[in-house]
Amino acid sequence: MTTEMAPTSSGSPALSETATYEIVRRKHPWRVVAAVLVLVVLGLLAFGVANAKGLHWSVTGHYLLTRVVFYGFLRTLELTAAAMALGLCLGVIFGIMRLSHNPVLSSVAWLYVWAFRGTPLIVQLFMWFNLALIFPHVDLFGLVHLTTVKVMSPFLAALLAFGINEGAYMSEIIRGGLMSVPPGQTEASLSLGASRGWTMRRVVLPQALRVILPTIGNETLGMLKLTSLAAFISFNELFGTVETIYYSNSQVMELLIVAAVWYLFASSVLSIGQYYLERRVGRGFVRGGRKQTLLETVLVNAWAKRRRLGANW
Amino acid sequence: MTTGYDLTDGRTDVVELHGVSKSFGSTHVLRGVDLHVRESEVLCVLGPSGAGKSTMLRCINHLEGIDGGWIKVAGQIIGYELRGGKLHELPERLIRHQRGLSGMVFQHFNLFPHFTVLENVMVGPVELQKEPKAQVEARARGFLDRVGLGDKVSAYPAQLSGGQQQRVAIARALAMNPKVLLFDEPTSALDPEVVGEVLAVMLELAQEGRTMIVVTHEVGFAREAADRVAFMFDGRIAEIGPAKSVLESPREARTAEFLAHVLV
Ligand SMILES: Nc1ncnc2c1ncn2[C@@H]1O[C@H](COP(=O)(O)OP(=O)(O)OP(=O)(O)O)[C@@H](O)[C@H]1O
Ligand SMILES: [Mg+2]
Numbered sequence: 001m002t003t004e005m006a007p008t009s010s011g012s013p014a015l016s017e018t019a020t021y022e023i024v025r026r027k028h029p030w031r032v033v034a035a036v037l038v039l040v041v042l043g044l045l046a047f048g049v050a051n052a053k054g055l056h057w058s059v060t061g062h063y064l065l066t067r068v069v070f071y072g073f074l075r076t077l078e079l080t081a082a083a084m085a086l087g088l089c090l091g092v093i094f095g096i097m098r099l100s101h102n103p104v105l106s107s108v109a110w111l112y113v114w115a116f117r118g119t120p121l122i123v124q125l126f127m128w129f130n131l132a133l134i135f136p137h138v139d140l141f142g143l144v145h146l147t148t149v150k151v152m153s154p155f156l157a158a159l160l161a162f163g164i165n166e167g168a169y170m171s172e173i174i175r176g177g178l179m180s181v182p183p184g185q186t187e188a189s190l191s192l193g194a195s196r197g198w199t200m201r202r203v204v205l206p207q208a209l210r211v212i213l214p215t216i217g218n219e220t221l222g223m224l225k226l227t228s229l230a231a232f233i234s235f236n237e238l239f240g241t242v243e244t245i246y247y248s249n250s251q252v253m254e255l256l257i258v259a260a261v262w263y264l265f266a267s268s269v270l271s272i273g274q275y276y277l278e279r280r281v282g283r284g285f286v287r288g289g290r291k292q293t294l295l296e297t298v299l300v301n302a303w304a305k306r307r308r309l310g311a312n313w
Numbered sequence: 314m315t316t317g318y319d320l321t322d323g324r325t326d327v328v329e330l331h332g333v334s335k336s337f338g339s340t341h342v343l344r345g346v347d348l349h350v351r352e353s354e355v356l357c358v359l360g361p362s363g364a365g366k367s368t369m370l371r372c373i374n375h376l377e378g379i380d381g382g383w384i385k386v387a388g389q390i391i392g393y394e395l396r397g398g399k400l401h402e403l404p405e406r407l408i409r410h411q412r413g414l415s416g417m418v419f420q421h422f423n424l425f426p427h428f429t430v431l432e433n434v435m436v437g438p439v440e441l442q443k444e445p446k447a448q449v450e451a452r453a454r455g456f457l458d459r460v461g462l463g464d465k466v467s468a469y470p471a472q473l474s475g476g477q478q479q480r481v482a483i484a485r486a487l488a489m490n491p492k493v494l495l496f497d498e499p500t501s502a503l504d505p506e507v508v509g510e511v512l513a514v515m516l517e518l519a520q521e522g523r524t525m526i527v528v529t530h531e532v533g534f535a536r537e538a539a540d541r542v543a544f545m546f547d548g549r550i551a552e553i554g555p556a557k558s559v560l561e562s563p564r565e566a567r568t569a570e571f572l573a574h575v576l577v
Contacts, residue, residue, distance in 0.1 A: 187376060187417075188417070188419060188425070190376060192436070195406075207426065284428065
């Protein structure tokens with residue numbers, strides 16, 4: 001050993017040309033220390049919460065599966081879906097308008113984004129809910145005559161506020177996606193005799209979608225949680241529902257945990273859905289043959305990581 | 314300027330350009346282009362960058378409108394109709410129909426990446442020309458066999474080499490049954506080792522009597538495949554004539570200089 005390690009005259013140890021050397025990876029002792037430390041802190045935290053004197057887990061467990069909470073959860077999903085659908089439609093329309101050569105169309109789209117992205121969502125929500133204060137009646141060309149207070153239910157106000165606000169963000173996302181498709185695609189489509197509409201629908205949008213979809217996924221997750229603001233205009237979605245319950249029984253934390261669990265559940269499901277949707281839209285963009293399933297991806301990533309960590313464990 | 318035609322062979326003009334001019338803002342890209350391409354003729358267009366070669370092809374497909382003169386393909390005035398002594402731009406619906414007269418092959422292939430090879434070739438005839446699917450599929454598979462990609466029908470463009478993609482693009486253009494094929498530097502974006510396979514397909518098409526206009530820097534291909542060669546400088550056809558004579562003994566000084574430059 002000692003002779004092998006002795007430096008030669010040039011300053012590095014001599015290597016034998018006949019021997020084969022085993023490669024020993026560097027150890028990372030501090031990684032282990034850090035991991036243990038974090039786990040200990042986490043364990044203490046979990047222990048503390050689990051044994052908190054003021055927290056009645058049985059109450060949480062009870063309300064988690066009650067009908068009224070579940071209905072609140074369904075209303076959250078409903079509002080999320082409706083608002084995202086509205087946002088997506090508006091986003092496509094205004095995103096395309098923004099790219100239009102017609103200066104009036106692109107300016108109007110710009111104005112929309114400017115107004116709705118530049119004001120707080122909660123302010124917009126209250127404005128929609130209180131619309132009756134300035135427009136007591138809605139007249140549509142003398143055909144339909146409505147009383148605003150009756151029409152503007154909490155659900156509708158929330159839908160309009162969230163959907164239109166989302167549309168402003170979405171139009172920017174979609175504009176970016178459309179611009180990411182090379183102009184040669186439009187050219188090739190037109191040269192085949194396609195209309196602008198067909199080109200948009202069959203050539204440009206599907207390719208833009210691949211770029212847009214991850215962002216839409218994030219926006220949906222964001223919307224799922226944003227809908228809790230609707231509780232402020234007394235719409236009984238998930239948060240509003242648990243709020244109503246803890247106002248009467250004072251088990252505040254227990255019920256907030258109930259809501260948190262349901263939100264986590266929904267966002268987990270959404271993430272998985274997003275994965276499969278992205279895979280579908282990614283058609284033609286993956287080199288090689290079959291694509292991986294979710295489980296395969298998880299396993300392969302875990303395995304690759306284990307191998308990267310190599311000799312450590 | 315002679316046109317290099319044997320005017321006695323009785324073939325009809327498929328493409329005619331007469332005094333075509335086109336500007337982008339203050340740049341005059343086409344300054345009175347006159348050109349006739351006859352049935353079954355292969356015309357190669359050479360010229361320096363910025364001469365207006367791509368713009369000319371794009372005008373023949375009406376991807377760009379023109380500012381003066383007129384273009385006819387298969388006897389139809391492209392993009393306009395003559396009414397009261399003026400050329401009025403046609404409604405989009407009719408322009409779309411006319412675009413089917415010419416099949417474009419682009420430098421960067423421009424295949425649709427989210428469609429398979431077969432879908433790329435079929436989508437035009439099926440969804441735009443509303444032909445029966447089964448009939449189109451047989452034809453599309455035939456063309457893909459012809460360009461040597463019969464076994465790649467279900468691949469996506471990203472899984473193919475550049476040369477293979479360009480051959481799919483040629484099959485896509487052929488599937489539209491165009492009267493003329495327009496190639497815009499079809500091999501300039503390719504790795505040198507696959508240029509040959511694309512040129513071979515184009516040569517075959519030339520030999521079977523397709524009408525083709527090929528913008529290219531491949532002088533060897535022009536010599537072998539072209540009936541006539543045109544040189545374009547500054548938005549005009551500077552010299553045009555039989556391939557052999559123009560390439561070997563150009564009359565214009567600019568042409569000779571350009572050729573010397575390209576052939577090094
Ligand atoms: N859409 C456009 N807007 C403005 N200018 C353009 C446009 N398209 C082309 N031009 C200009 O027109 C001129 C001719 O372009 P064109 O692409 O037709 O040349 P080319 O002969 O095909 O050259 P290359 O060999 O580089 O492809 C160039 O100066 C170019 O900058
Ligand atoms: Mg060009």
